[in-house]
C-alpha cells in the first residue's frame with residue numbers, strides 16, 4: 166500500500182490523499198471516490214505517510230492507463246501557475262487538460278494512424294489515374310516516398326482527408342497504427358523536411374534569425390517589426406532550424422479565427438512536417454487527439470491559442486508568441502493566466518528560446534526589452550520594397566457635417582471607393598469603455614483630483630466615480646472649467662452606421678462582421694471568401710476585423726469612434742487603441758493599391774494620432790511609459806485585483822471592505838486602494854465591485870497575496886462570487 170496525493174477539480178487549495186495498491190506514476194490519471202461521487206484526478210505526489218486518520222482514508226478506485234502520465238515538468242508548470250495566479254491546484258491541473266482527459270469515462274483515444282501504399286496501390290500507374298484527381302495523385306506520390314500521418318497529408322491539400330478516405334476505400338492505401346508512446350519519438354536525431362525557402366531574408370530579418378539561433382538555453386526576444394516587415398518569415402526560418410534538429414515548436418496566436426489560415430500557411434511552407442492545432446474551436450475528440458500527438462512528440466509544430474501553452478511538448482525547443490500584446494492571451498475567468506507570461510516561464514523552465522512578436526509590443530514587454538531583461542530585435546522596414554505604409558488622416562468631427570456618427574468626408578471617400586470597385590472598412594471601437602464626461606466647449610475631461618485616473622460617469626445615480634482610487638462626486642451641472650452646460654460622454658453613438666450607409670449607397674453591398682458573426686467557423690470562412698471575391702463594398706466591424714486578414718481590394722479604413730479610448734478610465738485604453746489602429750491600418754492597401762486611413766476624432770492634435778501618422782511607435786511608447794511611471798501604473802508597478810459580485814449590494818461591498826481592512830492590517834509592502842464599482846457595475850442583476858492592490862515589487866505582492874488569500878477564504882460570503890486576478894488587464 167502506498168499513498169498518493171491527488172489533484173481534483175475542487176475549489177480548495179489542497180491535494181487529496183488516497184491509498185493505492187498498484188504501482189502508480191506521478192502524473193497518472195486516477196478515478197477516486199470524493200464524497201458520494203467518483204472523480205478524475207491527477208497523481209501529483211507519491212508519499213509514504215499522510216496526516217489523515219487511517220479509518221478515513223479511501224483508496225483509488227482505478228488507475229487510468231489509457232493515456233500516458235503527465236510529465237513532471239508540466240506538473241511543475243501548473244504548480245507555478247496555481248501559486249502565482251492564486252487558483253486552487255486541482256482546478257489548475259484539471260483545467261489545463263483536454264475535456265476528454267477530465268472525464269471519468271475511459272478515453273478511447275484514436276491511435277495516431279499512419280498511412281502507406283497497399284500492394285495494389287504500389288503497383289498502380291499514377292498516369293493512368295484521371296487528370297482531375299489531382300489531390301489523390303499527390304497523396305499517392307507522397308506515400309510512395311514514405312508513410313505519412315493525416316497531419317502531414319493535409320499539407321498537400323485541405324481536402325486530403327476526404328480524398329484519403331476514397332483511396333482507402335479503393336484499397337490502394339492502408340492505415341496502420343502508431344500508438345502514442347510515452348517516450349518522445351523526437352529529440353536529438355537529425356530530421357529532414359521539405360522547406361519552402363521562398364524568400365531571401367532581408368538584412369534585419371537575418372540578424373533576428375541569427376540572434377535567436379545563437380542563443381544557448383533560455384533567452385527571451387522581443388521581435389518588434391512594423392506590419393508587413395516579415396515577422397512571419399522570421400518565424401518560418403527559426404522553425405526550420407529547430408525542425409532540422411528534431412525539436413518541437415510551440416507557436417501561440419491570439420485568435421481561433423486566425424488559426425485555420427495560419428495553419429494552411431505553415432503547412433504550405435513545410436510539407437512533410439507534422440503540424441497540429443490546439444484551440445477551443447476543435448471538437449473534444451480532435452483536441453484530445455492533437456494533444457496526444459504533441460505529448461507523444463509526433464507533432465513537430467503545435468499551433469494554438471492560449472490553452473496550447475499547457476500542451477505536453479517533450480521535444481520543446483522554441484516558443485513563438487505572435488501578436489504578443491494581444492489581450493486575448495489573458496484568460497478572463499477561472500485560472501486567469503496570461504499565456505504569454507506562462508510561455509516565458511515555460512521557456513525559462515525548459516531552457517529554450519522564446520520570441521515575442523508584434524508591430525505594437527505591450528508596454529510591459531517593450532519596457533523589459535529596453536531594460537535589457539529581454540533582447541530587442543527590430544524590423545524597421547517593410548519586407549516588400551513596393552509596399553508602403555498607409556497614409557493616415559484625422560477628420561475633426563467638430564468641424565464637419567456628421568451623419569449619425571459618420572462624417573461627410575468619410576462618406577465621400579467611401580463613394581469614390583465604390584466607384585473604383587475597391588473596398589472600404591469601417592472600424593467601430595466597441596470595447597465596453599466606461600464613459601468619461603467631456604465639455605464640448607473647452608475640452609475639459611472629468612479627471613480625478615486624487616490620482617491619474619479619469620472619473621467614470623454613472624448615469625443611474627448621476628455620479629462621477631474614480632475606478633482607481635474610489636473618489637466620487639455628483640455630476641456637475643456645468644463645466645467646472647468654463648461654465649458651459651453642454652457636457653457629454655466622450656465618443657458615443659455609432660448605432661445607426663449601417664442605415665446611414667444604406668441610405669447613402671442603396672446599391673452597395675454591406676457586410677457586418679463582429680464576434681457573433683464570426684463565431685461560426687463556416688460562416689466566417691464564407692464571409693472571407695465573399696470579401697476576397699470582391700462581392701462586398703463596405704465592411705462594418707469591430708476589432709475582429711483588425712487582425713491579420715489580408716483583403717487585397719481593401720483600400721480605405723474609416724475609424725469611427727476612437728475618442729472614448731483616448732480619455733478612458735482604463736489606463737491601458739490608449740495603448741490598446743494604438744495597437745488596434747496600427748493593426749486595422751495594416752489592412753488597407755496591402756496589395757499594389759495604396760491604402761488610406763481616415764480617423765474621425767474630436768482631438769486631431771492628440772499625440773496618439775500624431776505618433777500614428779508618423780509611424781512612430783518608439784516615441785509613443787516612450788511618452789506612455791513616462792506617463793505610466795509618473796502615475797505609478799504598470800509596468801512600473803505590479804497589480805492584483807479582487808473582484809466580487811452578488812445580488813445584494815450591501816453584501817458585496819461588506820465583503821470587499823472586510824477584505825480591504827484585512828489587507829491594511831497586514832502591513833505588507835503593498836498599497837491597498839479603495840473599494841470601487843466595476844467598469845460594468847451591474848451585470849445580469851448582479852452588483853459588481855472591485856479592490857486593487859499594488860506593489861513596486863512582484864515578490865512583495867506575491868508574498869502578500871499568499872498571506873491574504875486564507876483571510877479572504879475565511880470571510881463569510883455565501884451569496885457572493887469573488888476572484889483574484891493577478892496582473893489584471895481589464896478594469
Ligand code: ADP
Pocket residue numbers: 364365366367370390391392393394395396397398399548549
Ligand atoms: P508581418 O508578419 O511582419 O506583418 P509578413 O511576414 O506577413 O509580415 O510579410 C509581409 C509580406 O512580405 C508577405 O507577403 C511576405 O511573403 C513578404 N516577405 C517577407 N519577408 C520577405 C523577404 N525577405 N523577401 C521578400 N518578401 C518577403
Ligand code: ZN
Pocket residue numbers: 604605606607608609644645646647648649
Ligand atoms: Zn468647459
Ligand code: ZN
Pocket residue numbers: 613614615616617618631632633634635636
Ligand atoms: Zn482617483
